[in-house]
Amino acid sequence: MKTKWTNLLTSALCAALWVASPTHAQGTSGKPRVIEITGNDQMKYSINEITAKPGESLEVVLTNVGQLPKAAMSHNWVLLKPMTDAEIATFASSAMTKAPDYIPDDTSSIIAHTKTLGSKETDKVDFTAPTKPGEYPFICTFPGHYALMHGKLIVK
């Protein structure tokens, strides 16, 4: 009888701890943290650095706030696995010929990406931050943009 009550008490305590746990409160079952980014006619993102916890649930909302025609000035947001600047340049080259989305055939180095957006268009992408701490580059792959439109997701 004593053992049974001890087990019951232990179970109740574990349940209480699980509910109170910060990991549970911020876990993947919850709503993602929303990060709003804009891109403009000057080829600039409003945010160039995002910090996230390993495995954090995120939602990037990208809006093109520019006025120029879509064919002249579009933006996307492409999050990549860690790579060197030279590798980013190679990736951007492979993407820039792939109108209208500017996503290369080989997507193995892409973690998440939005659509390519014309003036006043918005798209969002939900993803889980990598579990491995590090710096993950993001770029706009519209032709000629990545040199100005780039940033990094810092997982720590």
Ligand code: CO
């Ligand atoms: Co762009």
